[in-house]
Amino acid sequence: MIEELLPPGVTSSEAFDDAAPAPLFPAEAALMQGRRAHRRRQFATARACARRCLADLGRPAAALLPGPGGAPQWPAGVVGSITHCQGYRAAVAAPASLMAAVGIDAEPAGPLPRGVLALITSEAERTHLAHLASADPSTPWDRLLFSAKEAAYKAWYPATGIWLGFRDATxxxxxxxxxxxxxxxxxxxxxxxxxxxxxxxxxxLILTAVTREGRPPPPRATAAALISSATPA
Ligand SMILES: CC(C)(COP(=O)(O)OP(=O)(O)OC[C@H]1O[C@@H](n2cnc3c(N)ncnc32)[C@H](O)[C@@H]1OP(=O)(O)O)[C@@H](O)C(=O)NCCC(=O)NCCS
Known part of the structure; x- marks a missing residue:
């Protein structure tokens, strides 16, 4: 499914259960030690998807550990993204020579739990959603907006190191x-x-994907670099 959302050059792999988890690298296994069985299965299946993406790119299997902020650390020269939700796990990856950023998200279809929408949207976004719902009531637009914000964040964060809340995106x-x-x-x-x-x-399921062509920014374009350059000597 996710491949329908991706431009040429971005590889993807998805799974609808945890029947074929990846054998974990020692550092990954250590990370999962003591975690709940559900999280271990989800993590291992997502790693299987990620390693299939790496193989499609002609890259060897590698450990995918969380870096700062939880973003998965892909091998040098690769950009990618991971998502999992009830009944779905997926990874996408692309050569960094082709793509500057990718971000994907999956959510169960259906409306957001009561009270969440007000926390994640502006009034203008809620008006926008109401217009969309009046034209097409069958699409869970609120859940879609939530997912799209998460996909955008997953593309944004690895390039910048800057955390943003849901109200920081329109x-x-x-x-x-x-x-x-x-x-x-x-x-x-x-x-x-x-x-x-x-x-x-x-x-x-609802799936969202953000892709940006070009090369990732140089490593110095991070939150830490920006904050230090904004601080008087
Ligand atoms: C990080 C976040 C987006 C993950 O989304 P989620 O729906 O909870 O979970 P998903 O299963 O879809 O994605 C989890 C995967 O996202 C990836 N991820 C986690 N933090 C990340 C980050 N900072 N940047 C990029 N990817 C990240 C990881 O690969 C993780 O899987 P793993 O732990 O097995 O490696 C979410 O928990 C979050 O913190 N959101 C707040 C920030 C935000 O979305 N702002 C929106 C406006 S910009």
Whole structure:
């Protein structure tokens, strides 16, 4: 399913159960020690997906450990993203020579739990969602917006190291399967803060993907670098 949202050059792998987990590298196994069985299975299946992506790119299998902020640390020269939710695990990856950023997210289909929408949207976004729902009541637009914000964050964070909350992003969803996410970081953004994405709403799952062509920014374009450059000597 997820491949429908991706441009050429971005490889993907998905699983709908945990029947074929990856054997873990020692560092991954150590990370999962003491974690609940559900989390270990989810982690291992997502690693199987990620390693299939690496193989598709002609890369050897590698451990995918969380870096700062929880972002998976892909091998040098690769950008990628991971998601898991009830009944779904997926990874996507691309050569860093081709893609500057990718981010994916999966959510169960169906509306958000009561009370969540007000926490993650502006009034303008809620008006936007109401217009979309009046034209197409069968699509869970609120869940889609939530997922699209998470996909944009997963593309943004590895390039910047800057945490953003749900109210720090403004989403525009297009009925044709596209969306635009404008992020509002507190500092001048080190990368273009407007992301384009694609969405898919099936009977059970909502999938979103953000991709940006080009090369990732140099490592110095991080939150730490920005904060130190903004601090007077
Ligand atoms: C990080 C976050 C986006 C993960 O989303 P989620 O729906 O909870 O979980 P998913 O299963 O879809 O994704 C989990 C995977 O995301 C990846 N991930 C975690 N933190 C990440 C980060 N900072 N950047 C990129 N990817 C990240 C990891 O690969 C993780 O899987 P793993 O732990 O097995 O490696 C979410 O928990 C979060 O913190 N959101 C707040 C920030 C945000 O979304 N802002 C929106 C406006 S920009």
């Amino acid at each position: 989403l525009t969803l297009f009925p044709d399967g596209g969306f635009a996410a404008t992020l509002h970081p507190p500092l001048p953004p080190p990368v273009d803060p407007v992301y384009q994405g694609r969405w898919l709403a099936g009977p059970d």
